[in-house]
Amino acid sequence: MTSAPAVEVSALRKAYGEKRAVDGLDLVVDQGEILAVLGPNGAGKTTTVEILEGFRQRDSGEVRVLGQDPATAGRAWRSRLGVVLQTTNDLAEATVGEVVHHFAQYYPGARDADEVIDAVGLREKVGTRTRQLSGGQRRRLDVALGIVGRPELVFLDEPTTGFDPEARRSFWDLITGLREDGATILLTTHYLEEAEHLADRVVVVNAGKVVAQGAPADLGGRTARQALVRWTAADGPREVRTDAPTAVVRELADTYGEVPGLQVLRPTLEDVYLSLIEGSSTDPADRDLPTTEDVR
Numbered sequence: 235m236t237s238a239p240a241v242e243v244s245a246l247r248k249a250y251g252e253k254r255a256v257d258g259l260d261l262v263v264d265q266g267e268i269l270a271v272l273g274p275n276g277a278g279k280t281t282t283v284e285i286l287e288g289f290r291q292r293d294s295g296e297v298r299v300l301g302q303d304p305a306t307a308g309r310a311w312r313s314r315l316g317v318v319l320q321t322t323n324d325l326a327e328a329t330v331g332e333v334v335h336h337f338a339q340y341y342p343g344a345r346d347a348d349e350v351i352d353a354v355g356l357r358e359k360v361g362t363r364t365r366q367l368s369g370g371q372r373r374r375l376d377v378a379l380g381i382v383g384r385p386e387l388v389f390l391d392e393p394t395t396g397f398d399p400e401a402r403r404s405f406w407d408l409i410t411g412l413r414e415d416g417a418t419i420l421l422t423t424h425y426l427e428e429a430e431h432l433a434d435r436v437v438v439v440n441a442g443k444v445v446a447q448g449a450p451a452d453l454g455g456r457t458a459r460q461a462l463v464r465w466t467a468a469d470g471p472r473e474v475r476t477d478a479p480t481a482v483v484r485e486l487a488d489t490y491g492e493v494p495g496l497q498v499l500r501p502t503l504e505d506v507y508l509s510l511i512e513g514s515s516t517d518p519a520d521r522d523l524p525t526t527e528d529v530r
């Protein structure tokens with residue numbers, strides 16, 4: 235069975251005056267997947283997400299979100315989305331419990347407000363006024379409001395900024411649980427570890443365009459994923475990039491016995507990401523990733 239993608243974007247463009255924030259961006263989010271959008275500050279992530287949410291008008295391009303154009307879709311469509319804004323500040327005097335219960339009333343098939351409060355780890359703060367929450371707690375409340383309506387598609391724009399590591403872990407469990415319930419999730423993040431942990435697929439955006447996409451383990455392609463074998467030869471340090479580090483190490487062992495200074499390094503997602511970002515600022519044809527020749 236093939237179902238229509240939850241999100242389809244092609245040739246999306248949006249400029250603010252002279253600044254081309256989104257510059258021909260293509261994107262597909264399949265139903266039931268967690269897609270992470272990565273990119274440096276100013277890459278166009280928030281602008282794109284806001285267009286998908288129907289909060290911002292595009293200049294051109296095709297956009298379908300749950301089968302509709304966000305620029306013209308109505309209330310019924312909106313109630314199927316979970317939107318977590320970067321920060322909302324109204325209802326400062328209401329308590330956490332009041333706010334979540336209040337929002338739950340807007341949705342026909344809402345989740346139980348108390349279960350949502352537990353899921354985001356705010357049980358102990360249920361009676362606290364929202365203006366007294368810490369940044370990370372405030373963010374968790376935003377997430378609670380985004381998911382209380384049992385949305386089919388959840389947009390999370392930098393959801394864990396300001397979370398401590400423990401809160402981030404429990405948030406990841408929450409998101410994984412949403413996916414297990416059948417939700418599709420599009421998140422933007424600056425944390426590579428978050429993308430690696432959560433996402434089925436990662437899309438890297440730079441200067442308003444997609445520069446790479448794939449499963450976190452495949453991102454950047456084979457060359458970017460090669461292992462680096464380092465050792466110390468008689469005339470100094472050596473290194474080689476290879477798909478077959480075991481064979482290289484075996485050869486070195488035959489030569490040296492115990493190989494001096496032996497290290498086998500695998501690029502992290504962060505290494506791959508940084509090479510993509512550095513390589514994508516000019517013509518796409520110049521976007522080569524480091525190869526054996528580049529290694530000194």
Ligand SMILES: Nc1ncnc2c1ncn2[C@@H]1O[C@H](COP(=O)(O)OP(=O)(O)OP(=O)(O)O)[C@@H](O)[C@H]1O
Binds near residue numbers: 255273274278279281
């Ligand atoms: N309302 C606006 N008016 C003018 N320029 C804007 C506006 N919103 C965004 N921009 C510019 O558009 C570009 C893309 O911004 P956007 O917020 O979409 O990037 P981002 O990838 O979400 O960045 P960050 O990771 O910092 O949130 C930036 O250069 C930004 O300065």
